[in-house]
Amino acid sequence: MPNAADRRFMRLAIALGRRGLGQVWPNPAVGCVIVRDGRILARGWTQPGGRPHAEAMALAACDARGATAYVSLEPCAHHGRTPPCSDALIGAGVIRVVTALTDPDPRVSGRGHARLRAAGLEVHEGVEASAARDANAGFLLRLEAGRPWLTLKLALTLDGRIATAGGESRWITGPEARRAVHALRARHDAVLVGAGTARADDPDLRVRDLGIARQPVRVVASRKMDLDPNGQLGRTARANPVWMLYGDAQDVPEGWTQTGARLIGCPEQDGTLEPRAMMATLAREGLTRVLCEGGGALGAGLIGAGLVDELVIFGAGKLIGADGRAGLGPLGLDRLADAPKFALCRVQPAGDDICQIWRRR
Known part of the structure; x- marks a missing residue:
């Protein structure tokens, strides 16, 4: 025994x-x-x-x-x-x-x-x-449920904002928290963002300064693929993988076909990419762990579909006010009893900020 x-x-x-x-x-x-x-x-x-x-x-x-x-x-x-x-x-x-x-x-x-x-x-x-x-958990979920483990990362002010009314978000949190995000990326197979975040921030999404052997796949959910292929993701797609998830009823812009990015059609629902179909597609492509870094509409859609397994929230000691942009888009809730529930796993410092890790109940 x-x-x-x-x-x-x-x-x-x-x-x-x-x-x-x-x-x-x-x-x-x-x-x-x-x-x-x-x-x-x-x-x-x-x-x-x-x-x-x-x-x-x-x-x-x-x-x-x-x-x-x-x-x-x-x-x-x-x-x-x-x-x-x-x-x-x-x-x-x-x-x-x-x-x-x-x-x-x-x-x-x-x-x-x-x-x-x-x-x-x-x-x-x-x-x-x-x-x-x-x-x-990600490997098991992929085989048993046909989807990857999904972590949603949010960097928020004390009043739950991710940007000013004008869209400025660099930087909500300090350098220690940003370095912790790179470590978080390194532990996931892919980093996922929505089209709004890709347009507003022109992100690179690669892991820096950690010496990892394999960069995460950079995934963008963009139903219309109305993004500039000359941005950071398009320019670096041949060096490190970029996957573009687009509506399978949409035409693919010619500019993106020449970047080296992988273009993957997904079903649409109510004018957006269907969240469960997106996750099933990523699982079929072999991904077991996905880190979503925004934006608010994509995060809300994934939470509303019951797909977020873990929330990692970096909280900064700043206030923006009600005119700032909320960390999540609408969830369409009428009753508090219907709110998605998460259990706190741990809280740890990240320089002048804090990091909270929550798991879905």
Whole structure:
């Protein structure tokens, strides 16, 4: 039976796996720890681009004969670009495998565990399962619900404004909060903005100064694609990916076809892109974690559709007043009881600002 040491080593494996968030899609971010006689022999996690897998990284760094492998997700059992990790563990002489979750990918889905047991290995499942589900929530949502994990980021004044009446928003928050946003981008597969934000801010949306191997995909939801292709996103689309989501009933402007951006049609509803269809489209393209950075109408649409899993709110000690632009567009609520509900997870400082993290109830 799993013991306290098993739980401790599994928590380490899950923490190692988190290092891959934003870097490994469409694969899961998995961690692996190889232990013999209570001593850690090697550690590994899924590498950028999804290969090598965590188990392969750890096994390559040690002699694993007679050892226990702690893996935050069931080892794969299918041949893809690499051989199955379940076979690698068997071949390395591991005698015991402890996992946190069964992989819902239909190519695995229990086959990895079965292969290990058939080879005579001792297998324990479900150790620290809740923490593992949280770490790979996006991968699991994509397979189980057909959509990515969605984080909505807002930078607000004390009175809930994102810009002055004239549209000035640089900068609501200070440099420490802005750096924290770059770290947030690095942990997501894609950064999503609406057409209004793209027009008003001409954003770059890339991660700066963190030395990551794989930049997030920059996604713009623009039903009419009425954006300047010579802006920052259009000019840099060949260097780092840009995906434009547009209404599938609209004509595609010729300027955007020459930028290198990927143009993806989505269904329309009531004069805007249908939120659930947008998220389903991104999931089909392999994305597991999406960070939405605005604007207010897009954020309201995603919240209203019940698609926002996490709110990250950076609050600044400033006041703009009622003539400023609200952080969210209309939600069409008549009763307070119908308001979307989120539970506070933690509050932390970000220089002179604060960061609040809320999860959907």
